[in-house]
Amino acid sequence: MPALEADEVFGFDPYAIAARHLSPAARDALARLQATLDREVRPLLADAWERAVMPEAILEALIPLDLMQPSGMDAAEARSTMFSGFRNYVLARTDVSVATLYNAQSGLFRSAVALGGSPEQAAELDPRVRSFDVTGVFALTEPDHGSDVAGGLATTARRDGDVWVIDGAKTWIGGAAASDVLVVFARDVADAAVKAFLVPTDAPGVSMAAITGKVSLRPMQNALIALDGVRVGESDRLQRVDGWRDVSRILRTMRSDVAWIAAGLQAGVLDAAVRYARERRQFDRTLGGFQLVQEKLARMLGNAVASLSLVVELSLHQDASGTFADENSALAKMQTSRLARETAALGREVLGGNGILLAHDVARFFADAEAVYSYEGTHEINALIVGRALTGASAFT
Structure with missing residues (x-):
């Protein structure tokens, strides 16, 4: 066959x-x-x-x-x-x-x-x-506020005539040091509403430090950003962000993106594991000829196809209806990132000790699955969004 x-x-x-x-x-x-x-x-x-x-x-x-x-x-x-x-x-x-x-x-x-x-x-x-003529990143997460950033956002913006003065800190901002602009989310001290500002990365009062020591997404440069009396004009405020509801409207699309990334991760680790299983010989036969290896590969394929099917159905619904429901994006991100973890672990098992070597690709996917599992909403936060839609009762504290 x-x-x-x-x-x-x-x-x-x-x-x-x-x-x-x-x-x-x-x-x-x-x-x-x-x-x-x-x-x-x-x-x-x-x-x-x-x-x-x-x-x-x-x-x-x-x-x-x-x-x-x-x-x-x-x-x-x-x-x-x-x-x-x-x-x-x-x-x-x-x-x-x-x-x-x-x-x-x-x-x-x-x-x-x-x-x-x-x-x-x-x-x-x-x-x-x-065209990448102007490059930018999304600066929402803070050192003390990740999952609870909706209510805990501590970065502030104070209006001073036609200028806004921004103070606070952001963290885990990927690609910030190489970008022209930060989209900074800050709480207006006048009305407590969350607003968004286009802040040049070279503006006075902006400083960055690279986050080091990561075991996932190592090439991706994440920054800790300090904002000390940064001044931007009213023209640099994104005019349709006037509260957390507007931030949520943007975030819904991003969870969908991460669900697709989780599906693609599984395709990559499956490629690498199958390639290795066809080439690596032990006990005078290729690994792919062993029952236990084939069972792992079959489970990986099942996870990968299920994840791709889920994100395709999500996009079909979004493109046809024009609506981005929190619970739909959260369900896709929660499920695909959970399966990505399992698929990457199975791929690592197929390669045995060689599964921790960069030369075989699986090690990168294995480590990165942990980051995908947590960013753009942890498993637990996404589960609570889905659970709220199912029951009509919020379990957020």
């Missing part, structure tokens, strides 16, 4: 899910992405992980692909969550840090501007965001 073969772009997809939900033009754009990842990005990853650096060559290779609005693609499909989801999936299939880096611009920053800015702000900034 012939072995199931992986698609060059989408990995193992026995039900041809990608082919049924993407146009030929979209598949061509993603094929160009995968070719670039294989040729110019993949060779850099082991060293980038070892040294905990993000090579500039990675974004330099990806930016010319114009992945936020590829030429030849229908504009509506290019804007769809289905295409952006598969873009994250393909990126994460190669490396989660690379997917997180690109999504910081294409997902977090772009969504903050598009959904939080006035129509005029969005129209002026979006082409520059797409």
